[in-house]
Amino acid sequence: MHLDSAQEKTLRGELGEAKQFAMEIVSKVGDAVGADGLVPIKSAHVLAHYSSLHDAGVEVLERFANSGGKFAVPTSVDPASIDLQNWKSFGIHEDYARQQFRLCDAYAKMGGMRCWTCVQYQVCNFPKEGDVVAWAESSAVVFANSVLGSRSNKITAGMDIACAILGLTPRFGMLLDENRRAGVVFRLGLKSLTDLDYRSIGFFIGRNAGARVPSLAGLPSSVTSDQIKHLGAGAAAAGPVTMIHFPGITPGSKTIAEASGGAKAEEVEITRSNLSNIESDLNQTSELPDLVAFGVPHLSVNELGELARLIDGRKLKRGVKMYAYTSSQAYDMAERTGISATIERTGARISHSTDAEISPLKALGFNTVLTNSAKLAEIVSSEGEIRVGYAPQKEIIEKVTS
Amino acid sequence: MKPWLKKGKGLVVGRAHGKALVSLRAFTFAHGVDPSTGVVTDVRSDVRGMNVKGKILFYPFGKGSTTASSWFLETVRLGNNPAAVVTEAVDLSAVIGSVMARVVYGKEIPVMFGVPHTSYVDLKSEEEVFLDAGKGEVRTEE
Numbered sequence: 001m002h003l004d005s006a007q008e009k010t011l012r013g014e015l016g017e018a019k020q021f022a023m024e025i026v027s028k029v030g031d032a033v034g035a036d037g038l039v040p041i042k043s044a045h046v047l048a049h050y051s052s053l054h055d056a057g058v059e060v061l062e063r064f065a066n067s068g069g070k071f072a073v074p075t076s077v078d079p080a081s082i083d084l085q086n087w088k089s090f091g092i093h094e095d096y097a098r099q100q101f102r103l104c105d106a107y108a109k110m111g112g113m114r115c116w117t118c119v120q121y122q123v124c125n126f127p128k129e130g131d132v133v134a135w136a137e138s139s140a141v142v143f144a145n146s147v148l149g150s151r152s153n154k155i156t157a158g159m160d161i162a163c164a165i166l167g168l169t170p171r172f173g174m175l176l177d178e179n180r181r182a183g184v185v186f187r188l189g190l191k192s193l194t195d196l197d198y199r200s201i202g203f204f205i206g207r208n209a210g211a212r213v214p215s216l217a218g219l220p221s222s223v224t225s226d227q228i229k230h231l232g233a234g235a236a237a238a239g240p241v242t243m244i245h246f247p248g249i250t251p252g253s254k255t256i257a258e259a260s261g262g263a264k265a266e267e268v269e270i271t272r273s274n275l276s277n278i279e280s281d282l283n284q285t286s287e288l289p290d291l292v293a294f295g296v297p298h299l300s301v302n303e304l305g306e307l308a309r310l311i312d313g314r315k316l317k318r319g320v321k322m323y324a325y326t327s328s329q330a331y332d333m334a335e336r337t338g339i340s341a342t343i344e345r346t347g348a349r350i351s352h353s354t355d356a357e358i359s360p361l362k363a364l365g366f367n368t369v370l371t372n373s374a375k376l377a378e379i380v381s382s383e384g385e386i387r388v389g390y391a392p393q394k395e396i397i398e399k400v401t402s
Numbered sequence: 403m404k405p406w407l408k409k410g411k412g413l414v415v416g417r418a419h420g421k422a423l424v425s426l427r428a429f430t431f432a433h434g435v436d437p438s439t440g441v442v443t444d445v446r447s448d449v450r451g452m453n454v455k456g457k458i459l460f461y462p463f464g465k466g467s468t469t470a471s472s473w474f475l476e477t478v479r480l481g482n483n484p485a486a487v488v489t490e491a492v493d494l495s496a497v498i499g500s501v502m503a504r505v506v507y508g509k510e511i512p513v514m515f516g517v518p519h520t521s522y523v524d525l526k527s528e529e530e531v532f533l534d535a536g537k538g539e540v541r542t543e544e
Contacts, residue, residue: 021505024501024505025498025501025502028413028414028497028498028501029494029497029498031413032413032492032494032497032515033492033494047468047469047472052432052467052469052472052473053469053472054437054472054473054475054476054479055476055479056437056472056475056476056478056479056502056506057472057475057476059479059506060472060475060502060506063505063506136468138468154468155468156468156469156470156471156494156495156498157468157469157470157471157472157498158471158472158475158498158499158501158502159471159494159498379433382433382444382445382446382466383433384445
């Protein structure tokens, strides 16, 4: 990959150790993917959760932070592995929390925005159409490319921090027009979709698109950005999808033909039996769970309100915990508007700044998890340690409350 | 067995030798290798139960979470990392993990790609392998 003279200087270490380390990572990745050069980014989104980064990741982040690393662009961060405010009451061990807080401190020292969420585009990081960004978090990358019309590749741990420090990313993949055209069209002929259907549709697309960029026709016009968020998360959990063209929603794709750029694309019908197959695949147990998890990715305040409405006046059954995961900002708003009080009266809890798939569920003693998140169900089942059930939110509430 | 020699492209240069560990399926370190032992734990892997430590690790391509580079680095921190990685398609997790390993732990873990996985079939796990990523060569005889 070509580096200009300023970038060469950075690589030689003339702009300090942190930038040199960052440039070593980014230039190697550029070489690996055959990029022609580096381009400026408008924002970054990075990972700093202990469950995946481990002690080595703590050392990497501290090395960046202690050698003068500062984020060159607005930078947000994915959820932590613990609720940063109420972790003790969720049963987190002190040694585990200490390592997470080392990651938090290193991240803050580099100037990152302290909104620990996987839905940064609903909270604190708002690129506009055409902006190039370098985001980790597969579900957010789908949202950026498909709904905002921004351009991002799925950025790997370590490279995320490097891009944020340099304010640059290699030009390849989804930054290029020719790689953004739809190569397969999914057609949905179903009416009255449940919350679970949106996730299963995404999962089906993720499994069947392969390396092609998909487009999806036939979503109802009532579709909300929250529903698209969960659809995209399901797709990214099931395959390498980083963008879905939604005609009329995705900037530059008013129609299916526009999404494909005039080229011919295979058509795939999504039927009720396709979705049932996904459901039975992800739903591995019907036993009463010891944890119900909502909010992978994070629930918006609207979704917390909807949960409150569904669960109001009920009581959780003995032996079942229910956590609704959200951002700190939505948590605060739910507190102020009485949504939290309604949810907590039932025995359920709202947890913020963390999320189920990156928290130490097994160490916390959970053996069976029930969720309406295809992403969580996929991750938990592939680890093989915890049994998982997958069902619509309404059904789950009826099952675990009285 | 006949001498085995394949050409690829070196992404992180360096030389290594060790026993081969050959997977013909998509591979990931994230939730797929236990960093504290080096043992492959991924339920969908064809080398589940084998150890990556000190091996020349062959797999066609990566899969799964973008955190795999950190899992890779944790095996390095604990001394349970492979000696080198050879793939068919670029696996960015291995590339980034290897760059971080050199800077943070001073360990050289060469990474090569462009070696078709169909050619791994002629290579057995536990066979002694020599690799020179600078030359883009991996072979069974020095």
